[in-house]
Amino acid sequence: MGDQKESLRKITHTLAVKNEEISNFICTLKQSLDNLEANSSRVQEDLQSEFTNLHSVLDEMKENMLTRIKQERASRTYELQSQLSACSKALESSEELMELANQTLCSSETDGFTQAAKDIKDSVTMAPAFRLSLKAKASDNMSHLMVDFSQEREMLQGLKFLPVPATPEIQVSECQVCDNTVTIVWTLPEPDNKIDHYILEHRRTNHEGPPRIREDYPWMVVEGIRELDHTLMGLRFDTRYMTFRVRACNKAVAGEFSEPVTLETHAFTFKLDSTSAHQNLKVEDLSVEWDSSGGKIQDIRKEKNRTNSPMHSPARSALMSPKRAPTARPGRDRFTAESYTVLADTMIDAGQQYWEVRFDKESKAFAVGVALRSLGRFDQLGKSSASWCIHLNNWLQQSLTAKHNNKARTLDCPIPSSIGVYVNYDEGVLSFYNAKTKQLMHTFKTKFQQPLIPAFMVWNGSFSVVTGLQVPSVVQSGQRKNSGTSSSNASLT
Numbered sequence: 001m002g003d004q005k006e007s008l009r010k011i012t013h014t015l016a017v018k019n020e021e022i023s024n025f026i027c028t029l030k031q032s033l034d035n036l037e038a039n040s041s042r043v044q045e046d047l048q049s050e051f052t053n054l055h056s057v058l059d060e061m062k063e064n065m066l067t068r069i070k071q072e073r074a075s076r077t078y079e080l081q082s083q084l085s086a087c088s089k090a091l092e093s094s095e096e097l098m099e100l101a102n103q104t105l106c107s108s109e110t111d112g113f114t115q116a117a118k119d120i121k122d123s124v125t126m127a128p129a130f131r132l133s134l135k136a137k138a139s140d141n142m143s144h145l146m147v148d149f150s151q152e153r154e155m156l157q158g159l160k161f162l163p164v165p166a167t168p169e170i171q172v173s174e175c176q177v178c179d180n181t182v183t184i185v186w187t188l189p190e191p192d193n194k195i196d197h198y199i200l201e202h203r204r205t206n207h208e209g210p211p212r213i214r215e216d217y218p219w220m221v222v223e224g225i226r227e228l229d230h231t232l233m234g235l236r237f238d239t240r241y242m243t244f245r246v247r248a249c250n251k252a253v254a255g256e257f258s259e260p261v262t263l264e265t266h267a268f269t270f271k272l273d274s275t276s277a278h279q280n281l282k283v284e285d286l287s288v289e290w291d292s293s294g295g296k297i298q299d300i301r302k303e304k305n306r307t308n309s310p311m312h313s314p315a316r317s318a319l320m321s322p323k324r325a326p327t328a329r330p331g332r333d334r335f336t337a338e339s340y341t342v343l344a345d346t347m348i349d350a351g352q353q354y355w356e357v358r359f360d361k362e363s364k365a366f367a368v369g370v371a372l373r374s375l376g377r378f379d380q381l382g383k384s385s386a387s388w389c390i391h392l393n394n395w396l397q398q399s400l401t402a403k404h405n406n407k408a409r410t411l412d413c414p415i416p417s418s419i420g421v422y423v424n425y426d427e428g429v430l431s432f433y434n435a436k437t438k439q440l441m442h443t444f445k446t447k448f449q450q451p452l453i454p455a456f457m458v459w460n461g462s463f464s465v466v467t468g469l470q471v472p473s474v475v476q477s478g479q480r481k482n483s484g485t486s487s488s489n490a491s492l493t
Helices: 002-104 113-125 148-157 471-481
Strands: 176-178 181-187 196-203 220-225 229-232 241-249 261-264 280-283 287-290 341-343 350-361 365-372 387-393 400-404 406-412 418-424 428-435 440-445 452-459 464-467
Touching: 002 113, 181 196, 181 241, 196 229, 220 229, 287 452, 350 365, 350 452, 365 418, 365 428, 387 440, 387 452, 400 440, 418 471, 428 471, 452 464
Parallel strands: none
Antiparallel strands: 176 181, 181 229, 196 220, 196 241, 241 261, 280 287, 287 464, 341 452, 350 418, 350 464, 365 387, 365 452, 387 400, 400 406, 418 428, 428 440
């Protein structure tokens, strides 16, 4: 009976997963239909707008050319009419002079003939008819303003839809995820010299596989990429995966998005557990300030799909069965007395993890490290076998020490503005680095018998924690070099 129930549960779970896949696909199809309607309307409007603009250009050109013809006609008309008027007046004057000459010749009087002939001769010499150019000042030929639009007509008849750029393909094997950067590499099916740029979109997600319609995070857009690769820098990996897609664009149109690619972005993410903090500590999600008045009740903030308990493990979350969920640990008493301590809400029970903490160097006291869950509410970090830390003392004389089990070793290194903490749980390694230069400050080597919890202490000061960080490659490289050597800090482990 028990085996049958378990078999039925598996079948039910398989059906539930398949139903969810079908539901997501239905949402995708509905969204595609909506997009199709919207995109069809958009390209139809664009086409209408382009032809309207083309008509406007042609109408403007037509008006300009008609104006040119009218101006040319008016200019020539003026020249010809002016010349016609001058010729008409000269002809009229010449005819009058000719009539006078004929009358003189026919006259029988001889006394005044000589003077009259002389006057007529002088008038003929000064007559306008002999000063006129009998060549037209303007041509009646307008053929230079004729047009031949046969070539343009062929071009217009050759109008067609623009070729859409080919769809890129993301080369998963060449993509890299390290040092909180992601490098995406893609190729085209064939070279295309008309491509102007690429658009890359990325989205955080906790789901492996293709993107879903209903995601918690929006697509982030990177435009104007000119190469076949792009690197996103300065990321914080607070989800398990990132999904990427890319498309090519020419001067006028964008192609289809590539098939989405989901890359794992493993990093250690946690928040501070305000329920564990000393009453004098004012705790936000990832920052702490000393509050000398104390006694303030801290708000307990809960995130969707996340527990505020150290039972939440980054190593186990990826392998968690869908039937199981982490159970919240029982509430613990706050740290008290001189243990101005606060713990993280996530434990470490496997793998390699890294985080950084930025602290006020003017703090009277500050410590960062890890602790076992058995750390007592009166215990100070580094003063019991259940905790390891780097401790800054600013009370009488500034000093930086490594502490464990009430033993301390003074560190001969400058006090950094932020400290990086590296844990290799399986190898029993706890290292502290200058977060800026990645210079090793101290290493504890031991064998962790219980899960670890990031732990912090501050007195008369403040600090903030940076999570979602991968183990820096320079740290991993340094750890590999030192893995074969014995620890110089064995006395503190």
